[in-house]
């Protein structure tokens with residue numbers, strides 16, 4: 001009986017060895033993919049969202065060989081969000097960093113990357129890009145107010161969210177309904193104080209910046225987004241007919257812009 005198991009074990013190991021060998025030979029014969037210049041891409045979601053809002057963008061960045069991190073924001077204050085992003089930036093020990101912000105994440109990356117030489121480029125995705133001394137509350141005033149601004153309701157903590165039906169209408173009207181319903185259910189409530197947060201010196205003054213405008217946005221005025229593209233002197237501006245949830249409804253265009261930024265800094 002013992003002898004039988006031993007030979008069985010032998011057969012097993014020989015098979016394992018052969019399989020491994022063939023796998024190694026197979027790998028050696030395959031044409032090697034071009035060595036990609038790996039860039040660190042740090043994704044920062046906005047209010048009413050979470051890290052998974054980048055789910056459609058992340059595989060496209062991975063396919064290009066990049067290292068991707070999506071920061072999970074506390075949404076308790078801009079300061080807390082900035083601190084969390086700074087931790088993510090410090091955790092990366094080598095290679096250029098492209099820092100990407102959606103929506104209120106734009107305010108966050110604008111603060112977090114200031115004076116950080118490790119950040120090579122910024123990408124704004126339908127995001128606020130305030131200048132020093134400006135708040136989000138003030139920035140929208142030149143443009144027609146959007147009905148969504150009156151739609152936020154406080155939870156029992158005083159944090160704000162959108163009623164689920166209005167989330168679908170204003171935040172994600174061009175997202176598949178089932179998926180939009182899930183986004184509405186998991187939306188992250190946020191502190192109301194951030195509307196009045198006064199920006200410090202902006203990172204976009206020193207870092208090359210990119211912008212994708214959501215032309216059908218009902219959360220941040222598209223005209224304000226267009227104003228930002230000019231003021232940050234975006235190296236590249238892309239405009240898409242999409243809602244505020246463009247990272248879900250138009251992930252290819254969003255990922256392509258991030259990949260352009262990554263290509264430029266990988267040189």
Ligand SMILES: *[C@@H]1O[C@H](CO)[C@@H](O)[C@H](O)[C@H]1NC(C)=O
Pocket residue numbers: 089090092093094115116117118
């Ligand atoms: C930049 O990266 C270096 C090397 O990892 C690190 O020592 C330094 O603290 C980083 N600077 C900032 C501002 O994060």
Ligand SMILES: *[C@@H]1O[C@H](CO)[C@@H](O)[C@H](O)[C@H]1NC(C)=O
Pocket residue numbers: 139140142227
């Ligand atoms: C708002 O209008 C004023 C006056 O024309 C201008 O100086 C300022 O840059 C504008 N701000 C935005 C965010 O459009």
